[in-house]
Amino acid sequence: MATTATERRLLIGGEWVETGEWVEVESPYDGSLVGRVAKAGAAETRQALDAAEAAMREPIPAHERATILDKVATQLGERTDEIARTISAEAGKPMKAARVEAARAVSTYTMAAVEARRLAGDAIPMDASPAGVGKLALTLRVPIGIVGAISPFNFPLNLVAHKIAPALAAGCAVVLKPASQTPLSALLLAELETEAGLPAGWLNVVCGPAGEIGDVLVSDERVKLITFTGSAPVGWKLRERAAHKRVNLELGNATPVIVAADADLEDAAARLAANAFSFAGQSCISVQRIYVERESYDAFLELFLPRVEALRVGDPADEETDVGPLIAEAERDRVLSWIEDATSRGARVLSGGTLDGELLRPTVVAGASPDALVSCEEVFGPLCTVTPYDTLEEAIALANGTRFGLQAGVFTSDLKSALRAAGELEFGGVTVNEAPTFRADQMPYGGVKDSGNTREGPAYAIREMTEERLVVLQL
Ligand code: NAP
Numbered sequence: 001m002a003t004t005a006t007e008r009r010l011l012i013g014g015e016w017v018e019t020g021e022w023v024e025v026e027s028p029y030d031g032s033l034v035g036r037v038a039k040a041g042a043a044e045t046r047q048a049l050d051a052a053e054a055a056m057r058e059p060i061p062a063h064e065r066a067t068i069l070d071k072v073a074t075q076l077g078e079r080t081d082e083i084a085r086t087i088s089a090e091a092g093k094p095m096k097a098a099r100v101e102a103a104r105a106v107s108t109y110t111m112a113a114v115e116a117r118r119l120a121g122d123a124i125p126m127d128a129s130p131a132g133v134g135k136l137a138l139t140l141r142v143p144i145g146i147v148g149a150i151s152p153f154n155f156p157l158n159l160v161a162h163k164i165a166p167a168l169a170a171g172c173a174v175v176l177k178p179a180s181q182t183p184l185s186a187l188l189l190a191e192l193e194t195e196a197g198l199p200a201g202w203l204n205v206v207c208g209p210a211g212e213i214g215d216v217l218v219s220d221e222r223v224k225l226i227t228f229t230g231s232a233p234v235g236w237k238l239r240e241r242a243a244h245k246r247v248n249l250e251l252g253n254a255t256p257v258i259v260a261a262d263a264d265l266e267d268a269a270a271r272l273a274a275n276a277f278s279f280a281g282q283s284c285i286s287v288q289r290i291y292v293e294r295e296s297y298d299a300f301l302e303l304f305l306p307r308v309e310a311l312r313v314g315d316p317a318d319e320e321t322d323v324g325p326l327i328a329e330a331e332r333d334r335v336l337s338w339i340e341d342a343t344s345r346g347a348r349v350l351s352g353g354t355l356d357g358e359l360l361r362p363t364v365v366a367g368a369s370p371d372a373l374v375s376c377e378e379v380f381g382p383l384c385t386v387t388p389y390d391t392l393e394e395a396i397a398l399a400n401g402t403r404f405g406l407q408a409g410v411f412t413s414d415l416k417s418a419l420r421a422a423g424e425l426e427f428g429g430v431t432v433n434e435a436p437t438f439r440a441d442q443m444p445y446g447g448v449k450d451s452g453n454t455r456e457g458p459a460y461a462i463r464e465m466t467e468e469r470l471v472v473l474q475l
Contacts (some may be wrong), residue, residue, distance in 0.1 A: 002140050003252075005033045005034060005035050005036070006034065006036075006184055006379075007035060007036055007037075007126070008035065008036075008037045008038070008090060008183070008187040008188075008208065009037070009038045009187075009215045009257065010037070010040050010044060010048075010204075010205055010206055011187065011190045011204055011205040011237045011473050012047050012048045012051055012205075012206070013047070013050070013054070013200050013201050013204065014194070014199070014200025014201060015200075015251070016036060016134050017044070017169065017209070018038045019038045019040060019041075021038070021041055021043060022036040022037065022038060022039055022299050023037050023038075023039045023180060023183070023207055023208060024036045024185060025037065025090050025181065025182070026090060027090075027092060028091065028092030028181070028324075028325045028326065028327050029109070029315060029317075029324060029325045029475065031093045032190045032379075033088075034089045034184065035090070035184050036068050037183045037184065037187060037207045037388060037405060038207070039208045039392045040206035040207055040208040040213065041184070041208055041209065041212050041213070042209045042212050042213070042215065042216050043176075043430045044208070045164075045175065045206050045207050045212075045213045045216040045217065046216060046220070048175040048205075048206050048216055048465065049146060049204075049216070049220055049222050049223065049254075051173075051200065051201035051204055051418065052146045052173035052174065052201055052202070052204055052222075052301035053173075053201075053222055054201050055199065055202045056143070056145070056172070056173045056201075057170075057199065058199075059143075059171055060171065060199065060202070061119070062116050062117060062119060062171075062195075064245065065116045065169060065171065066113040066114075066117045066169070067113075067114035067117040067197075067287065068168065068193065068196045068197050068198050069109050069110075069116060069169060069426055070106040070109070070110070070113045070166055070197075071195075071196035071197065072109045072165070072192045073106050073109035073110045073113065073197045075104065075195065075196065075339045076106045076192065076292045077103075077104050077381070078302060080099065080102045080103065080106075080402070081410075082252055082286075082356075083102040083157060083185070083188060084098040084099045084101070084102045085098070085103055085317075085448055086157075086185050087156055087157055087182075088185045088316050088317055089184075089289070089316075089317070090156060090181065090183075090185065091156050091181070091182050091185075091279075091327070092160065092280075092316050092324050092325045092326075092421055093152055093154075093279050093316055093324065093464055094278075094279065094316070094318075094322060094323070094324045095317060095319050095321070096321070096322065097278050097279045097315065098170055098316075101116055101155055101157055101158050102157060102158075102376035103204070104158045104441055105157050105158045105161040105189075105292060106156050108158060108161040108165055108438070108441040109161060109165050110167070111167040111442045111457070111458040111459070112165035112166050112238070112458040113169070113440060114458075115166070115459050115462050116169035116170075119141050119169065119170065119462060119466070120141065120260055120285065120471075121138055121139030121140045121141050121468060122138065122139050123137060123138050123377040124137040124470075126127055126472075128287075129133050129258060129415070132317045132460075134474065134475055135472055135473060135474055135475060136472075137470060137471065137473065138470075138471050138473055139464075139468045139469060139470050139473045140468070140471060141170075141466040141468065141469075142171050142466060142467050142468075143171035143172045143466055143467075144170070144172060144173065144224045144225050144246065144463065144464075144466055144467050145172065145222065145223070145224030145225070145373065146173050146174070146175065146177050146222050146223050146224060146225075146467050147163070147167045147173070147174045147175075147223070147224070147225050147227060147394065147465060148174075148177075148217035148218075148223040148225070148226045148227070149163035149164060149167070149171045149174050149175070149177070149225075149226075149227050149228075149231075150210075150214065150217070150226065150227070150228045150229070150230065150238075151163060151176070151177070151178050151179060151186065151229055152179050152180040152181035152229050152230040152231075153327055153334055153436075154179040154282045154284070154327075155185070155283075156178065156179065156182035156183075156184075156185035156186060156280065157185040157186070157188075157189060158199050158441070159229050159250075160178060160185065160186045160189055161177065161189065162191070162229075162441070162456045162457075162458075162461065163176065163229075163461070164176060164190075164193070164203055165228050165277030165458060166201070166456075166458045166461035166462045166465060167461075168193075168198070168202065168466055168467050169458060170461075170462045170465035171466075172225075172465050173201060173203070173204075174202070174203050174204065174349040175204045175206065175217065176190075176203065176204065176205045176206070177205075177206055177207070177208075177210070177213045177217070178205065178207060178334065179213070179230075180207065180208075180210065180325060181277070181292060181328075181456060183205075183207040183338045185455075187205055189205075190203055190205045191332060196237075197383070197474075198386065210234075212228050212348065212402075214238065215306045216376055217238075218238060218241050218242045218245075221244075221411070222266045223245060223379075224244055224245060224246065225245060225246040225248065225381070225464065225465060225469060225471060226238060226242055226246070226247045226249070227248045227250075227415065227454075227461070227464075227465075228247065228248065228249050228250070228252075229249075229250040229251075229252070230364075230440055231251065231252055232252050232378075232450045232451070233265045235249040235250075235251045235452070236249070236251075239357050239453075245454075246464065247297040248453065248454035248456075248461075248464050249452040249453050249454060250284070250445075250446055250447070250451075250454065250456055251284070251404075251406075251447060251450060251452045252284055252378040252380070252404060252405050252450075252451060253284050253285055253288075253378060253404045253405070253406035253407065253427075253447065253450050253451050254288050254289060254375075254376060254378050254379070255285050255286060255287055255288045255289065255398075255407060255408065255436050255437070256288070256289040256290075256291065256368060256399035256408050256409075256436075257272060257287055257289070257290050257291070257401075257405065257408065257410065257411070257413075257435065257436055258291045258389075258392070258395045258399060258408075258411070258412075258415075258421060259272075259290060259291065259292045259293065259408035260295070260296075260298055260392070260410070260411060260412035260414065260417055261293040261296040261411075261412045262292050262297045262413045262414050262417075263296075263411035263412050263433070264411070264413070264433070265303055266298050266303055267306040267411075267433070268433075268453045269300060269307055269412040270299070270303075270304035271434065271435040272287050272290060272304065272310050272435055273304055273307035273311070273357050274307075274435070274437075275435035275436075275437035276288070276289045276290075276308075276362070276383075276384040277308065277311055277322065277323050277362040277382045277383075277384075278323075278437070279324070280323050280325065280326050280359075280360070280381060280382045280383040280386050281291070281379060281380060281382040281384075282326065282327065282379075282380055282381070283382060283437060284447055284451075285406055285407045285436055285437045285439065286379075286380070287409075287435055287436065287437055288374075288379050288383070288384055288385070289374075289375060289383065289384065289385050289387070289398075289399070290304075290330060290384055290386045290387070291387050291388075291389045291395045291398055292386060292387070292388055292389070293388070293389060293390075293395070293421075294388040294389065294390055297386075297388040301350070301386065302363075304386070305351055305364065308351050308352070308364055309351055309395070310363050311323050311362050313356045313359050313362070314356075314359070315362055317435055323359070323361075323362055324359065325359055326360065326381055326382075329358075329395045331358050331380070331381065332358075332359075332381070333384075334378075335360060335363075335379060335381035335383060336360065336379075337375075338351050338372075338373045338374050338376070338379060338381075339363060339365065339383065339393060340373070341372055341373050342368045342372040342373070342374045342375075342385075343365075345367060345368070345369045345371070345372050347366065347367045347368040347369070347372060347374075347385075348365070348366050348367050349363060349364070349365055349366075349367050350364040350365065350386070351363065351364040352364060352382070352383075353365075354409065360381065360382055360383070362382045362383075362386075363383040364383075364385075364386060365383065365384070365385045365386070366386050366387070366449070367386070367387070368385045370398065370401055371451060375401075375402075376401060376402045376403070377402075378404065378460055392417055392420065392421065393419075395426045396420075396421060396425060399425055399471045400424075400426050402449075403448050403449055403450040404447065404449055404451045405426050405428060405448035405449035405450070406427060406428055406429070406444075406446070406447035406452070407427055407428060407429040407430070407431065407436040407437075407439075407447075407449040408421075408425045408429075408431075408436050409430065409431040409432070409434065410422070410425040410431075410432055410437035410450045411432075411433055412432070412433070418432045426448060426449065427447065427448065427451075427454070428444075428445070428446045428447040428451065429443070429444075429445065430450050432468050441457060441458075442457050442458065442459065444456075444457050444459075445457050445460075445462045446460075467475030
């Protein structure tokens with residue numbers, strides 16, 4: 001239960017701004033007031049862009065950008081407890097998972113600082129063609145311009161970090177719009193950046209109606225790149241509307257994992273039980289569809305189901321809780337209706353499927369038909385399916401049978417099978433003998449198909465946030 005209500009203002013041009021209107025943040029667990037933030041609209045978003053434009057007229061040298069990023073990393077490390085509590089209160093994320101997120105943000109800032117220090121272009125081998133003889137050429141990495149950043153509710157700290165830390169490393173000013181349900185972690189991060197010495201205007205945070213703020217970010221020509229993490233329909237629509245900008249999309253998934261008979265079943269069961277239900281499945285790479293080779297199917301379930309049933313459902317503020325609430329009651333009801341959709345097409349619920357108080361229990365569904373919503377759409381809830389398969393070819397086809405392609409996993413002790421799966425799974429990333437929910441923050445992370453069009457991780461995001469400028473010197 002949230003105990004204190006936090007009040008935060010917007011950050012525009014280095015000032016903490018009130019607007020006379022507020023957006024209330026309520027606990028997804030019990031509806032209590034967690035805090036409120038000043039509400040922005042189109043006018044404040046334009047002011048934020050003015051501030052960002054002014055800031056970029058005076059570039060900050062790379063060593064100073066890196067120092068600020070390092071200082072934020074240090075502060076994140078020192079204030080982990082407070083930060084984890086903020087994440088937990090506003091997102092309803094169990095403290096265990098909130099602590100992991102806070103620790104990961106340290107890593108994101110640390111890696112961004114490293115990348116700021118080594119941001120450089122290339123030397124071009126000019127005499128490799130007759131035309132280039134007598135010339136020297138190099139590329140500079142030039143900041144692309146103002147970055148418009150839009151972030152989702154489910155990692156309210158670290159996915160904001162994945163946008164604003166690389167932007168600063170690249171030398172770009174940012175106008176950030178965090179998710180309305182979870183603006184407090186983003187504003188706390190903004191406070192850490194200002195305390196670390198970030199000059200005015202380099203980071204501006206506006207909270208409020210998504211359409212209104214989004215319209216300004218899409219239509220204002222000063223925004224050169226929109227970096228969006230969230231749901232596929234919103235993301236692809238933004239890209240369609242911003243034809244003259246770079247629009248980087250990190251979207252959803254319906255995460256599959258293949259468990260071959262030669263895998264270490266106990267290890268697979270433990271990793272998958274933890275990663276199908278952490279934060280009630282509200283991670284873009286939460287394990288959703290488990291395909292098990294038929295000869296090991298029963299043995300896998302014997303190991304897997306007790307682990308699922310042992311997960312503690314309850315108050316996210318409780319340090320022992322594994323599975324808390326969904327972000328909204330309507331989302332919980334949607335997942336319940338998807339369970340009904342699956343069972344009406346012949347599936348069986350092996351575990352969960354019912355409420356524990358107001359919370360949905362971790363749910364395991366067997367025999368879901370390939371066209372059931374739980375088999376091909378993103379559940380984004382505490383539910384996974386288990387399905388037997390006979391050949392690796394069939395398993396790969398089942399895993400690929402979705403419009404999404406973010407991360408997938410395979411458990412096997414056979415190197416050939418692992419490499420074949422890695423080659424044929426149509427996803428941005430494939431994990432072997434690890435749950436596909438795994439992410440270290442320096443990895444290139446992103447999807448194909450409907451899951452997106454870019455890679456995050458500081459080194460990769462910075463690539464997107466800079467342009468290569470060619471300089472040719474006649475000797
Ligand atoms: P969402 O509803 O799409 O919202 C994401 C952000 O977009 C929020 O800040 C939201 O603002 C904003 N938004 C909504 N409509 C907009 C519009 N018309 N113009 C501009 N901005 C708009 O997604 P969500 O429910 O927060 O997040 C869950 C989704 O994110 C899932 O699909 C998940 O898989 C995906 N995700 C992907 C990754 C990845 O790295 N690939 C990581 C995490 C999550 P409001 O909050 O004010 O509506």
